[in-house]
Amino acid sequence: MNKEITKEVIAEHGLSESEYEMILSILGREPNFTELGIFSVMWSEHCSYKSSRKHLGTLPTKAPYVVHGPGENAGVVDIGDGFVAVFKMESHNHPSFIEPYEGAATGVGGILRDVFTMGARPVALLDSLRFGSPEHPRTKYLVDGVVSGISGYGNCVGVPTVGGEMFFNGSYDGNILVNVFCLGIAKKDKIFTGICEGVGNPVIYVGSKTGRDGIHGATMASGEFDEKSEEKRPTVQVGDPFTEKLLIEACLEAMKSDAILGIQDMGAAGLTSSSCEMAGRGGTGIEMNIDDIPRREEGMTAYELLLSESQERMLIVAKRGREEELINIYKKWGLEGVVVGKVTGDGLFRIVEKGETVVEIPVADISNKAPIYDRPSKRPAYLDALQNFDTDKVAEPKDYNQTLLKLIGSLNLGSKEWVYQQYDHTIRTDTVTLPGSDASVIRVKGTKKGIAITSDCNPRLCYLDPYMGGAMAVAEAARNIACSGGKPMAITDNLNFGNPEKPEVMWQMKEAIRGISDACVALGTPVVSGNVSLYNETNGIGIYPTPTIGAIGVVEDIKKCVTQYIKGEGELLFLIGSNKKSLAGSEYLSLIHGLEKGTISPLDLDTEKRLQTALLAAIDKEIIRSAHDCSEGGLAITIAESCMSGDKTFGAEVSIEDDGRIDNILFGEGQSRIIVSILDKDRNILEELFLANGIETSYLGKTGGVNLSIRVNNNQTISCPIEQIKKAWAEAIPSYMA
Amino acid sequence: MKFGIVVFPGSNCDHDCYHAVKHVLGQEAAFIWHANPDLNGCDALIVPGGFSYGDYLRAGAMAAISPALTEIKAFVKRGNPVIGICNGFQILLESGILPGAMIRNKDLRFICKDTFLRVENNNSKFTNKFNDKKLISLPIAHAEGSYYADAEELKRLEGEGRVLFRYADKEGNVSNDTNPNGSLLNIAGILNKEGNALGMMPHPERSMESIVGNEDGRLIFESMIEAVS
Amino acid sequence: MKKAKIHVMLKEGVLDPQGKAAHKSLESLGYKGIEGVRIGKYIEVTLADDADGDRDKLVREMCQRLLSNPVIENYEIEWEK
């Protein structure tokens, strides 16, 4: 296609003038239309990380057990016994807003491919979701579509979805977030990477045929939304989980031969980015014959074939002479495999159409000379006013029973069973800890071990203080892992922000990354993979900064796993930790008073580390009957959850001595607090163990009876049948969605 | 004894069934590939759950016309035990080995949760090890599990003791409230006329080890082993 | 007789949860006077020009063997003119 390259065409491709100048100097000539398209997707925010790369470089990525850090398709961590955990989180925000079912479904498909392309069998998924306010007219439709999409795809491929998050807030009205985490397990000596090696080796295309799906999809994900985005609608891809399932099985079978040298999925920017990235890693070139690319429709141009984001496709570099063998494995699974090119030694990305070279670009320059921006950043002016707000000014509620019921019956604090019941979470028969606890635990067959996984981020805290919020997301994730009995090992981060061209947004991102960094160093959890999603902004209104953290930990003996719910009557309840808290940034202040303001209670990373270490020691001694992180909703909500989130429901008699406002005592939020239950006989061991680590423990009361009763400084403040609380909690989402 | 586990494109509980009979129960197990099904040496078959052919068109419809089903039908005719679980049940229905059909769950959503099942007949090839156990708990995970058959067929199933499992509550009561998917008569599992083919929506292979739930599922496979020996 | 247009509907008496749900949703969107909604499948099978034999019989057979389930569904075939 020889469309003329005008200023308009360049602008349509989202390339700036200076970027175009760079293209001219790389090529030493004008690019043709197809080449322009290639640069446009490869240099889009989505593929090049041009606004974030500089800052991502500051994240800690190393530990003795890290096998592959960022840069590969997914992070790889050694978990012992000859196994590695392979994991990553990725966003599919914009596509899910436009077409929630297919957007979310293909999001699941994409992250699965990132994991099995490394040679790992995907064993679990988590979905971290943010929607607009419940009253927004589109919210219900989006929730329904996104959850069905994840369910439709994940269930069909047979990978359990074992947990996640769901948070509603007006800042997501025009930009929802759909972040999906995938965990895979592989043998340590059987890891594959996306590398293009050995001049003359064949390049094989496998999987679905290429259609006109999602052309410019990558560019769309990097462009701010406006009214015109309606027109970009046909760029949405449709997923085929059945083909994905076949692709997983065929790839894992093909990897058992030693015929594969490198393999990579075709994700954003499809064939172009997969082949360029593979050649880039190998320091080689790649030549493909566009006429050989399997296609779904007639009349497709090289431009379309190279930029299409059709799903369920992979690119393989094989050993010469072994291509038939591989193609036959794919054929057995009903999939197409075609040799479409070869590895070259000239360092060029070359595309040939009907015998003529139509694209020729130096591979190294596409990635190395990709623009990197050090965008200006500035602390938002509004932060002072927000942080200086005095939360003591708000009126205290009169009826704490009603306040508790209202909070626990809200969409953010209500039970998420409506969501995870639609996900097959027991397939593969390895889900030791089911969704509904702080972290879920997946057994590693053939060992005594389990892998604990969770995803966390409180965007409200990130909005009020992005540095603290970022650090808190890491701390909460690690704390949730520890509560389940796992030792936190490593994280993946999915950084969702607004428009990076705004200095305030840039500042939020820099601060959040700094917070993540500090927390990862302090807690010993390096970042091994991640994803950045920017321009989550509609008509100038951006989302709350949302650096979602996915974390994994190792449970040495799955028999010692701990869940968040109380196991019987007469258990003693303890609050572990310093009990620092504030109303600022709390769910209570937002839901009851409509305020999202104030100075949040800070995180002390040293305390956090000691708290988790001591908790894991107590779990190892098998004295902890239940452990539940005290996060959104504060102390009263956490105790209520402990009482009712298991198969059986228990009442409790709790008595708290504390000063300050009662609403802060009950619903204030702070870090490094955990509610545990133990047997009476273990009380001394517990108190001594935490004391030895410099962590406070306070006795709260006993489980039993039919009421949740909370006395504050000897005044009965809450007394409510636990079944009534449970009903409000259980019906929150079903009644909203009905 | 040797279990054959039939693998269709899109089957995804095949490995779980294999693990259940091979590693938990210590029996022989072999995967049977749909395209060249060789049932030689198999004493019993498991048609596992999943989304054969993506469940496109109708769940189980495309698997039901595959070459494997010709062999499975003959295997059933010879009197050997066959259990179809979830998608496997749907395949047995679509192929006519079992009567009736499956439609979408009443609320249209996929449901994954533990269910209690009342055992209606302790005397079959699949329940002979239950002794007087009348209630078990197994997980379900499906979107099309609402069993349908016309009134005459239902009468026949009831009359011949071929309804094996019904969705119940933890006391064993069967009612509308304990029906997760809209199945007629709360049916969760049925037998063929000869009593050697069982179709059930709940997943016994997921309840084999207490660390990941309970061990109620073992009883079903152990009954099959008993029936064969 | 190139393109067969096939309608597959649940039989009278078989619960149609999809139709019922759509009906309810339409009502909650404010559409009142709806008597009923039924949802079925629409399948187009395009035959090659050189496919021979009795085309109607052929497609009828496809419906019986695969495209519909006679226990719960009826089907109708129309040919595009």
Added chain:
Amino acid sequence: MKKAKIHVMLKEGVLDPQGKAAHKSLESLGYKGIEGVRIGKYIEVTLADDADGDRDKLVREMCQRLLSNPVIENYEIEWEK
């Protein structure tokens, strides 16, 4: 104008995994000369006799708001005579 018969089909160019799978399956049954299979939805909406207003406009609106997904699907309305 009582019963609206609505056909909802994936837009040209949008992947139709169902149709693709059914096509393959029919071929494996031995049906050769099939050029293509596409699968969509067929919906019947029956209006009450006293429903007033522009019936065609009404049903078109239902299609846009609920019965079809305009991002990837097209729909057609026919009225039973």
